[in-house]
Amino acid sequence: MDGTTPQDTIRKVAEELDSAIEEKNREAILSSFSDDCEIELLGIRLMGKEGVVKWVTWMNSHLAEVKLTPVTIMVDGNTFFEEFVVRAKLHTGIQIDSKQAEVLVFENSKIKNLRLYFDRIDFADSLVKGFVNRSIVKRLIKKSLQGLS
Numbered sequence: 046m047d048g049t050t051p052q053d054t055i056r057k058v059a060e061e062l063d064s065a066i067e068e069k070n071r072e073a074i075l076s077s078f079s080d081d082c083e084i085e086l087l088g089i090r091l092m093g094k095e096g097v098v099k100w101v102t103w104m105n106s107h108l109a110e111v112k113l114t115p116v117t118i119m120v121d122g123n124t125f126f127e128e129f130v131v132r133a134k135l136h137t138g139i140q141i142d143s144k145q146a147e148v149l150v151f152e153n154s155k156i157k158n159l160r161l162y163f164d165r166i167d168f169a170d171s172l173v174k175g176f177v178n179r180s181i182v183k184r185l186i187k188k189s190l191q192g193l194s
Contacts (some may be wrong), residue, residue: 124151
């Protein structure tokens with residue numbers, strides 16, 4: 046026996062997924078997931094490998110480059126939790142930093158469920174064009190933080 050625990054395997058698969066995302070390696074991303082997996086993000090549920098392809102295609106259509114930096118990692122049983130920072134460059138050249146969190150549930154060393162949490166407003170300001178639209182986004186951000194400072 047090599048001393049590898051199930052938690053070590055989970056961490057390794059999660060690390061490999063992060064690397065594959067940064068490298069835009071679609072095949073490596075797909076191989077991390079079970080055939081009957083689920084991905085949940087932004088109130089949408091994507092099912093199976095077709096869902097993984099949709100997610101990867103969507104992500105790559107917005108992000109020219111991406112770097113993932115872990116902040117906190119926890120493994121409990123078959124569940125992996127990570128808080129991380131995404132530093133991304135859009136195809137327009139604009140750079141974005143976004144704090145995110147993910148929960149990965151594993152089955153047989155494959156990702157059975159991915160739940161990804163992030164604030165889409167992190168991306169809104171850099172995606173809108175025109176003075177009026179930018180002003181609306183800035184007001185929305187300011188209004189959403191009202192009472193916290």
